[in-house]
Amino acid sequence: MLVAIEMEVMTPSMESLDERCTVIEFHMPPICSPIVRPGRPAEAAPVVLKQLYDTILSSGMINLKELSLVCGKAAWMAYLDIYCLDADGALFDAALLSAVAAFSHLRIPVVSLNDNGRVVVVLEQEGGKLENEPVNKEE
Template sequence: MASTDGDRPESKLAAEIEVEAYRRLFPLPYYDRHLVESVRPDGRALGQARETTIAVGPVSSANGSALVKLGDTTMLAAIKLEVMTPSTKSPDEGSLAVDFYMPPICSPSIRPGRPADTAPVIAKQLSDAISSSGMINLKELSLVSGKAAWMAYLDIYCLNADGSLFDAALLSATAAFSHLQIPLVSLNDSGRVITISEEQKGKSVSEPLNKEIRKLAIKNTPFSLTCILHDKHILADPTSEEESVMDTHVTVVLDSKGRLVSSYKAGGSVLLSRSMIKNCMEIAKQRMEELGEILKESLSAMEID
């Protein structure tokens, strides 16, 4: 039986080129044609997040680390602990410093020598979310009241930026803190607090101030979900293309008990209604449960290894 013109390889290729050209020239109408069918161009349902993976402990030189992939968005978080003198206002607490980096390799829009405008904004949002959720009790980072405490430096590197950057960054931070191990320390002859390395264990050193390497007691784990609001549609976990086409973004941060930690609305012309906020919260709660299970499985896999 003879094939029709539509079955020919060259006809299919021409059709694909035509669709791609339409997508580039008229991105919003292209998306609208999909959204009326409650589906997105990548095949996901509107409220469906992309495949998410977490690998804990990829950086051996860090005290805690995690590599997170949210679709093609990739984040590497590493925590380094250093002994510092606590402030006089909080003599029994350690401190946390958060930095977020977007090197040129993460996106064609990032130019060498020009820091990304969004990097300090995301760093501030991360610091606020970690603090507001109560995930870390800074008193656990105290060593000697008024004299020594841990300073936790959290550095997050965006290796590939394909949308929902804050969500992926917060997940990598949460996973890195879940993996964090606080090392042994002791006082040297001059009274300074020093870290006891693996090589020094069992040798002649001062009595450790902390008896064993331990993990932080994490009470409330923060998770977030970014949604795009377009007409009456809510798109969860947007890609960078979706973020560029539709401009009303809402990020909801919940803790592991389902309580609202914070929310952000980035620009856009869509006015938030109560029903929209409620729907975003419901989708975020479902996503929180998914992420909690993914994190739990990744930590269990590390312990088995």
Template sequence: MASNSSLEIDGDMEVEAFRRLFPLRYYEHYLGQSVRPDARPLAHARETTIALGPVTSVDGSALVKIGETTMLAAIKLEVMTPAADLPDKGCLAVDFYMPPVCTPTVRPGRPAEAAPVISKQLSDVILSSGMINFEELSLISGKAAWMAYLDIYCLNADGSLFDAALLSAVAAFSHLKVPLVSVNDNGRVTTVTGELLESKSELELVNKERRKLSFKSLPFSLTCLLHGKYILADPTAEEEDIMDTLVTVVVDSLGRLVSLYKAGGVVLANTSTVKDCIALAKQRAAELHNILVESISEMEVD
């Protein structure tokens, strides 16, 4: 680990005091050595974990940690009447929440400014990536389909919020199992619980078994922080506060570019920097896909 004692400081000023007073100079000392103060290489993301199924009262859920950034995603399916122009497709509604407990910057009674922005980005990415075949959410053409409510709660906000939120959404959908539904004499479609299934053996089931959705590819993202000639992958909240040029690249599990977001900072005139960010995002996507596959395998074994 990089030693704070290597930082040249005039007089007897303590390193932590110097870090608080001159944070950019503090970080630039380490950037020259291609590491961060905790010795993490600039191109490396933080340790990432995925836990599937932490919430048993919903149809799919996941708890994701990227470093200290923590997201809980939960999906609830409800029967709805499909739109007249889309009779064979279900729908998706995404909400992202940042309660005051996740960061001191969110005050009680005041909604976080980032929350609606991340909600919109998540919805756009899930739809544009083609991750979900909404025809799989159809039950009866023109009469019944699934509305998927995806709620993501930020439990700890320590940078790269979109990356962790998207990963939790993808993991929750990977864990999702579509419930059984039945049609009554009046043509009403209702969800079948375990108790109802045991008590009425002659239910007319629309779907014969609980099933998972199929995915052609899955979207993953990597946020990069740009400072001069340096690219910092997966920045922490402290790094984001100090250096304000953020680029978030979304690629799918097949290595295709889905989208690129830039928030704040300078105009990206250097195409080589963009290419470097995309290359890092592709490496990260492959890494996250492997972590997700391992998490699914472990859950199936259990």
């Protein structure tokens, strides 16, 4: 499995402030198995994706409240992309382990709000003094 996590700041919808902050995709390209044909999705891909989504979100591995930066105004959106490189059995197990490894190595930068109300990465100044107060206190 090859896993990538992309983070971006988004504005959460008012009806679900803490939800839908994670998007999970599971891809099975034709290189992973001779039974996967180009142009046709693999039959196992939606099944594994559903299991991954249910397991990751129900396990508490990702605390969706911690992804919130400014309540109702800004939150982190995590895009988890999992690519199967070799479909030789135990797809769900391998995908879940690779997702856990990717999230355990994820580092989210410290950010603050600038004068325009936009989220920016906090860079320490020469004297150790910060320009704006950080929204999230630690990486």
